[in-house]
Amino acid sequence: MIRNHRPLRRTTLALAALGALSAVAAIAPRTAAAQENWPSKPVTIIVPFPAGGMTDLLARRIAKDMAVDLKQPVVVENRAGASGQIGTEMVARAKPDGYTLLVSATHHVINPAVRGSLPYDAAKDFTPIALLATTPNVLVVNNNIPVSTLPEFLAYAKKQKEGLSFGSSSIGGATHMSGELLKLMTKAPMVHIPYKGATPAMADLLGGQIPALFHDAMTMAPYVKDGKVKAIGMTSAKRSDALPNVPTIAEQGVAGYEATTWIGFYGPANLPKPIVDRLNREAVKSMNAPDSKASLAQSATTPGTMSAEQFGGFVQAELAKWKRVASEAKVKVE
Numbered sequence: 001m002i003r004n005h006r007p008l009r010r011t012t013l014a015l016a017a018l019g020a021l022s023a024v025a026a027i028a029p030r031t032a033a034a035q036e037n038w039p040s041k042p043v044t045i046i047v048p049f050p051a052g053g054m055t056d057l058l059a060r061r062i063a064k065d066m067a068v069d070l071k072q073p074v075v076v077e078n079r080a081g082a083s084g085q086i087g088t089e090m091v092a093r094a095k096p097d098g099y100t101l102l103v104s105a106t107h108h109v110i111n112p113a114v115r116g117s118l119p120y121d122a123a124k125d126f127t128p129i130a131l132l133a134t135t136p137n138v139l140v141v142n143n144n145i146p147v148s149t150l151p152e153f154l155a156y157a158k159k160q161k162e163g164l165s166f167g168s169s170s171i172g173g174a175t176h177m178s179g180e181l182l183k184l185m186t187k188a189p190m191v192h193i194p195y196k197g198a199t200p201a202m203a204d205l206l207g208g209q210i211p212a213l214f215h216d217a218m219t220m221a222p223y224v225k226d227g228k229v230k231a232i233g234m235t236s237a238k239r240s241d242a243l244p245n246v247p248t249i250a251e252q253g254v255a256g257y258e259a260t261t262w263i264g265f266y267g268p269a270n271l272p273k274p275i276v277d278r279l280n281r282e283a284v285k286s287m288n289a290p291d292s293k294a295s296l297a298q299s300a301t302t303p304g305t306m307s308a309e310q311f312g313g314f315v316q317a318e319l320a321k322w323k324r325v326a327s328e329a330k331v332k333v334e
Contacts, residue, residue: 036274038274040072041099042074044074045062045063045075045101045103046077046103047059047077047078048079049078049104054301055104055105058103058132059076059103061286065285083107084105088108091267092125096127096267100267101265101267102266109318110322112319113331114332116332123319126266130304131310133287133301133304134302135260135299137174137216138220138231139178140205140214140220140230145230147230150249150254153212163190164189164191165192166192166212167192167193167195167205167213168192168194169215174260175261177326178259180329185254185256198215198219201213201215217300218300233248235257237258276308277308
């Protein structure tokens with residue numbers, strides 16, 4: 001006799017589906033409750049660079065303010081190495097629960113463009129939270145170079161048989177890429193001279209060994225004001241309060257040029273939106289507090305005000321921009 005088992009099979013499938021729905025329903029309240037109760041334990045902010053730099057200082061600033069508002073300890077851990085890759089990978093692999101976060105610099109969007117492979121996907125493995133601050137770089141020349149404006153600088157570069165050399169603190173950093181972007185947009189014959197750090201680059205500029213240098217405005221402002229070097233143009237879209245008399249590169253004829261150093265705040269991918277929004281509010285509040293703004297202004301730095309959504313769009317645009325620049329300029333870090 002052949003028996004029909006379809007009703008039994010349908011019943012089994014229905015019970016399985018009901019069980020799955022029950023499991024989801026049981027998990028959902030716990031997940032929602034976890035988000036509502038966040039944070040219920042200490043929060044860790046990973047900085048993928050050594051202590052003492054701009055990235056580290058801003059991370060410690062927001063950590064201090066967050067600890068007060070969130071009523072939980074917020075600890076900053078420096079996990080330096082491999083141009084920021086080590087600490088960044090730790091956050092990419094962390095649980096998206098709001099307890100492991102990242103504060104990183106422009107390296108975050110430049111590394112994917114100049115390095116052959118990374119242990120994470122900068123576009124997909126992170127949740128953008130907030131833009132903490134931006135600071136411009138400035139193109140300067142030593143006093144032996146007979147130029148004072150960007151048009152004069154570009155004309156002078158074209159007269160050099162082997163091109164005009166410019167220095168920066170490293171290959172593939174924000175200052176190096178500032179020069180590569182100018183080279184691409186103006187077709188000026190410029191040759192990059194990489195240094196192992198800002199100090200030797202500065203020494204060679206002041207000593208006349210290199211004619212030009214891209215460096216951050218905070219460091220260069222005193223040298224410009226003392227007449228030790230000449231500032232040719234700011235890399236930001238707007239003039240800097242640190243050097244208000246120095247025009248931007250864009251306003252000197254290179255429309256659309258912009259290349260700033262900026263610090264961002266991130267979590268692992270799929271960080272719940274309520275936590276993202278809370279962290280964004282905390283970050284913007286911290287960076288724009290009166291004492292914070294005053295301190296940042298002394299460093300030629302502007303606090304961020306973007307929403308999480310705006311910052312996410314900004315990050316994607318920066319990833320695309322530096323990928324294009326690195327490709328066209330043939331910049332690779334092995």
